Amino acid sequence: MDDVKPFIYPGDDGSKLKPGSRYENFIGGDWTKPKTGNYFENISPTSGKIICEIPRSNADDVNLALDAAHKAAPSWGKTGPAERSNILLKIADVIEQNAEKLSLAETLDNGKPIREPMAADIPLTVDHFRYFAGAIRAQEGTIGNIDGMQSGGGNSAQGMMAYHYPEPLGVVGQIIPWNFPILMAAWKLAPALAAGNAVVLKPAEQTPYSICVLMELIADLLPPGVVNVVQGYGVEAGKPLASSNRVKKIGFTGETTTGRLILQYASENLIPVTLELGGKSPNIFFKDIMNGGDEYLSRCVEGFLHAYFNQGEVCTCPSRAVVHEDIYEPFMEMVKKRVSVLNCGDPFDLNTQVGAQASSEQFDKIMSYLDVGKQEGASVIFGGEKRQMDGAYSNGYYVEPTAFRGDNSMRIFQEEIFGPVVSVTTFKDEAEAISIANDTLYGLGAGVWSKDANICYRMGRAIEAGRVWVNCYHSYPAHAAFGGYKNSGIGRETHKMMLNHYQQTKNVLVSYAEVPDGFF
Amino acid sequence: MIKRVLSTKKTDDLINELSKIHGLLVFHQSGGCCDGSSPMCFPRSEFRVGSRDIYLGNISSQPFFMSEDQFEYWKHTQLIIDVVDGKGGMFSLEGPTGKRFLTRSRVYEENEINELLKNPPQIASNLSNIEGLKTTIN
Numbered sequence: 133m134d135d136v137k138p139f140i141y142p143g144d145d146g147s148k149l150k151p152g153s154r155y156e157n158f159i160g161g162d163w164t165k166p167k168t169g170n171y172f173e174n175i176s177p178t179s180g181k182i183i184c185e186i187p188r189s190n191a192d193d194v195n196l197a198l199d200a201a202h203k204a205a206p207s208w209g210k211t212g213p214a215e216r217s218n219i220l221l222k223i224a225d226v227i228e229q230n231a232e233k234l235s236l237a238e239t240l241d242n243g244k245p246i247r248e249p250m251a252a253d254i255p256l257t258v259d260h261f262r263y264f265a266g267a268i269r270a271q272e273g274t275i276g277n278i279d280g281m282q283s284g285g286g287n288s289a290q291g292m293m294a295y296h297y298p299e300p301l302g303v304v305g306q307i308i309p310w311n312f313p314i315l316m317a318a319w320k321l322a323p324a325l326a327a328g329n330a331v332v333l334k335p336a337e338q339t340p341y342s343i344c345v346l347m348e349l350i351a352d353l354l355p356p357g358v359v360n361v362v363q364g365y366g367v368e369a370g371k372p373l374a375s376s377n378r379v380k381k382i383g384f385t386g387e388t389t390t391g392r393l394i395l396q397y398a399s400e401n402l403i404p405v406t407l408e409l410g411g412k413s414p415n416i417f418f419k420d421i422m423n424g425g426d427e428y429l430s431r432c433v434e435g436f437l438h439a440y441f442n443q444g445e446v447c448t449c450p451s452r453a454v455v456h457e458d459i460y461e462p463f464m465e466m467v468k469k470r471v472s473v474l475n476c477g478d479p480f481d482l483n484t485q486v487g488a489q490a491s492s493e494q495f496d497k498i499m500s501y502l503d504v505g506k507q508e509g510a511s512v513i514f515g516g517e518k519r520q521m522d523g524a525y526s527n528g529y530y531v532e533p534t535a536f537r538g539d540n541s542m543r544i545f546q547e548e549i550f551g552p553v554v555s556v557t558t559f560k561d562e563a564e565a566i567s568i569a570n571d572t573l574y575g576l577g578a579g580v581w582s583k584d585a586n587i588c589y590r591m592g593r594a595i596e597a598g599r600v601w602v603n604c605y606h607s608y609p610a611h612a613a614f615g616g617y618k619n620s621g622i623g624r625e626t627h628k629m630m631l632n633h634y635q636q637t638k639n640v641l642v643s644y645a646e647v648p649d650g651f652f
Numbered sequence: 653m654i655k656r657v658l659s660t661k662k663t664d665d666l667i668n669e670l671s672k673i674h675g676l677l678v679f680h681q682s683g684g685c686c687d688g689s690s691p692m693c694f695p696r697s698e699f700r701v702g703s704r705d706i707y708l709g710n711i712s713s714q715p716f717f718m719s720e721d722q723f724e725y726w727k728h729t730q731l732i733i734d735v736v737d738g739k740g741g742m743f744s745l746e747g748p749t750g751k752r753f754l755t756r757s758r759v760y761e762e763n764e765i766n767e768l769l770k771n772p773p774q775i776a777s778n779l780s781n782i783e784g785l786k787t788t789i790n
Contacts, residue, residue, distance in 0.1 A: 172739070188748070309686045310740070336686075337747070338740050366742040374743075387688035388719070389680045390742040396700050410685025447685040493738025493752045497689060500756050504729065507759040543757070546725040548688050573683065573721050619684065619721075 138481035141179070141524060142240045149236040154185040155344040157193055157363055160200030161356025166364070167192045174341050177243035177488040177495075178479045180527030186340040189364035191372035197332045197360035198378045201303040204357030205330035209300040213268045216326055220265035223350045228258045230349055236480070237342040238314055243488030243529065244442055245479045249314075256608055257318040260626070263610035267628040268326035273297045278641075291644030298635040300328030301380035305373045307366075307394075309385040310336035310490050311445040311550075314346055319625050320383045321359065327634035332360045332379070334370045338491045366390075377401045381634065384408070385447070388619055406623030406633050408447060408616060410548045411576030414569040415439070415450030415605065416559075416591065418582035422459050431603070432581045433466045436554070438605040440474065440486050440533045444552040445494070447620075448577030450605055452545055453535070454568050457558040464535075464556070468514055471533050476519060479528075486552060488528045495529035498551030501544060502534065505555070510538030513556065540568050548574070562587065566594045575617030579605045598624070653771060654764050655730065659711035662735040663753065667693075667712040670745050676784045677745070679711065681718040681731070681755065691716070691733055691753045692744040696784045703777035703788040715782050720775065728765065729757040 142149035154171060156163040166187035174183045187193070208216075227234060234257075235249035244253075276294035306320040313335060324331050335343045340363045347361055362369050374382050375397040384394050385408040398405045421432045439450045455463055479487035489495045495518075502516055515534030520526070534553045536544055545555045559565040569578060575597040582588055582603075592600045598615045601607065608614065613627035623633050659667070671677055676696035682688050692699075696714075706723040708716045711733055718726065738752040746753060760768065776787040 311686065336740070365739065365747040367745055367747045371743045386686045386742055387682040387684040387690070388722075389682035389692045390687070391684070392680075392702070393692075393694070393699060393743055408685075410683075410688050491738055491740060493736055493740060493754065496736040496738070496752075496754055500754060501689075504757045504759070507757070508728075541725070543726060543729060547683060548685050550685060550688065573725070 136482050138478045139236060139246060141480060142236050149233055149240070151184050151237075151240070151341065155187070155341070155363070157187050157189055157197065158347045158351065158359070158361040159193070159197045160203070160360065161351065164196065166190070167196070172337070172365075174241070176240050177490050177492075178240065178528045179524055183240060183341050186337070187363045189362050189369040193362050193364070194332065194369055194372040194376065197362045198303060198376060200357035200360050201330040201332050202378065204355055205300075205302050208330055208355060208358050209302065209328040211328065213271065216328060217265040217269045219353055220261045220322060220326060222353050224258045224261035224265070226349050226353065227254065227261070227346070231255070231258075234314060234342065234345060237345040239479050239487070241339045241341040242310065242313060242490050243479060245481075245484040245487035247482050247484065248442060250482070253312055253315045257315050260315075260318045260322045260610050264322040264326040264631075267631060271298060271628070271631060293642050293644070295640040295642065297638040297640070298327070298631070299638045301634060301636055302329060303379055304329045304331055304381040304383065304634065305376065305379040306331055306333045306383045307370050307374065307386065308333060308335050308343070310338040311442060311447070313339040313342045316385055317343055317346070323625075323630040324383070324634045325358065327631050329634055330358050332362060332373055334362055334364070334373050337363070337365050375400070379403065381405070383633075391621070404633070406625075407621040408576075408623070408625065409619060409621045410447045411574035411597070411616065411620045412452060412546060412548055412572045413448050413450050413577035413579070413597065414452045414454050414572075414595070415579035416454045416565050416569060416581065417456060417459065417463060418580075418584065418587055419456040419458050420583055421581050422462065424583045428583070429466070433463070433470050435579060435581055435605050436467050437470055437474075439554045440552045441606050443487055443489050443531070445490055445550050446606070447548070448599065448606070449548070449550070450577070450579050451549060451554055452540070453554050453556040454565055455556060455558050457560055460558050464513065467535070471514055471535075474533055476530070476533070478525065486533055488525070488530055489551060492529055494550065495531065498531050498549055498553065501547070501549045501551065501553065505536045505538065505542065505544040505553075508538065508542045508544065510536035510542055510544055510555065513537055515552070540571055546572060562590065566591065569595045573619045576620040577601065654760070654767050656708040656768070656773065657711055657716045657731045657733065660732065660734045663733045664712045666735050666746060666749070666751055666753070667714055669749070671714070674745055677714040678785065679714060679716040679733070680705070681716070681722065683719070683722050687740055687742050689755060690741055690744070691755050692741065693746055693753060694743065695745070697786065699786070701776045701785060701787040703775065705776045705787070706773045707776055707779055708773060715785065717776060723773070727768075729759050732756040732758060
């Protein structure tokens with residue numbers, strides 16, 4: 133890889149991606165100006181430079197999108213699964229064919245190093261569309277045999293069958309986070325579309341650009357109005373969507389206070405909500421890893437460094453490392469050594485492993501936590517400061533990969549910093565490991581590293597989290613359910629069970645009796 | 653008395669600006685991913701404060717709350733609500749201003765913690781003197 137030249141910064145001479153100067157909302161199959169004519173500037177966190185202008189939409193634009201979605205929903209909802217499945221497969225193909233372009237857009241918009249969208253975000257997006265294309269083809273309703281086949285006995289229960297049909301909800305709203313702008317949109321769009329819903333989608337205002345590139349590529353594959361994208365600020369465009377009485381469900385990924393507010397709006401409209409609200413995931417390293425062989429141990433060290441994937445801006449970031457006290461020193465020495473050779477350079481270089489934080493305010497928040505950690509008496513193992521880049525990237529938002537040693541009661545162990553910051557503590561025995569792991573408000577992810585199958589089994593069952601990775605971390609394959617325990621949310625994504633969150637069950641209860649019941 | 657939440661001058665100015673447009677406000681400290689750990693600012697008539705949410709005090713005459721379970725992990729720190737450049741903040745009112753509220757923190761000294769223990773904070777449902785506050789009364 134060393135001889136591969138970095139991609140040229142998008143928009144510069146010779147670059148493979150040329151962002152437009154202004155984008156519009158995508159409503160009813162057309163690029164539509166916001167009614168107020170207002171736009172805001174979208175900044176790349178890699179460089180601090182403007183990428184493009186994005187519509188600053190409000191409730192009027194949301195309503196226009198809802199009009200389009202309501203117009204499209206009845207016929208879209210009546211299409212056969214094969215038709216919807218084939219469209220999802222075509223979307224997947226187009227995304228796959230344009231993986232490089234979409235990856236460049238994602239790095240430009242979000243700041244992640246380009247190898248990540250190339251190796252993870254975009255291939256996983258492709259796979260999600262294909263998975264739900266398959267899932268909807270294979271989905272079946274059920275038939276309940278309520279009573280026997282013999283008829284004519286004068287009892288209404290005789291010859292009665294319950295037919296269950298999964299039917300779409302209609303028009304749904306989706307609010308997408310900024311950490312994986314395209315992949316998180318795919319997690320929500322693929323099941324919603326497979327299930328036959330029309331969607332109004334609100335991207336994060338921090339990362340509104342890459343979804344525009346995606347929609348340009350797939351616009352012609354979908355009937356008009358089936359997917360509508362309304363850009364803007366959360367309070368001006370997200371809130372009218374979340375509080376609308378014209379959506380049958382809201383899917384949201386974000387934080388707890390907004391999660392509560394969205395549930396409050398939903399209570400007014402009596403609609404279901406799925407929420408993914410983050411975590412403070414423990415990554416637990418048992419003593420026996422030191423005896424597992426060099427390659428396995430290297431894998432475990434890598435497991436610690438997964439905390440720096442996507443600059444730590446992952447809801448499941450393994451941001452609490454819980455290491456057996458007997459191996460703390462040698463294990464952390466290996467971690468330090470591995471971190472010291474991390475490539476934290478040009479985000480558009482395929483060799484770069486850690487990129488920019490997604491926005492200036494996220495950078496400020498991480499810096500405030502580095503300050504809290506130091507005040508709380510946690511010791512800095514490595515990092516702990518702003519990372520200053522040179523040249524074109526000198527105004528970007530960069531933080532050093534950091535590890536603190538401290539205690540699980542500290543705030544840096546209890547809050548999702550959403551940055552490249554790991555808080556490390558030790559444990560004496562399995563019971564203490566479980567206690568530390570579960571001493572958190574959240575329960576989204578966890579990691580367990582051991583070659584002892586019984587330890588792995590017990591830990592896997594004892595940790596109160598929706599996803600426990602055993603001897604791996606940060607894998608997000610479709611067909612493995614993802615979602616939170618405790619304050620981490622409601623619902624399970626990346627699995628066919630997400631179809632249930634976008635469908636309602638129609639029961640048709642049929643009697644085959646041919647004589648009166650005899651009640652009246 | 654030791655305060656649990658403070659505001660900077662920039663914060664007071666932004667609150668004044670927002671309250672002129674939106675009237676009475678309420679703050680709620682968020683947690684979790686993305687914009688988690690940010691203080692959220694809403695019209696007071698719109699956000700229903702949890703009945704067991706902890707009341708930390710006022711900043712610029714606007715009440716500030718945090719969920720009870722989160723407070724257990726945060727109570728050893730004083731919150732200093734500041735303002736930085738940025739956009740986002742989900743449904744928080746300042747999003748379109750190009751400014752964001754940011755929670756900074758100071759760890760209390762031991763004598764301050766002893767003092768605070770003598771004055772435990774109130775939960776929302778026990779408050780009676782905050783105009784326009786919406787919560788469930790037990």
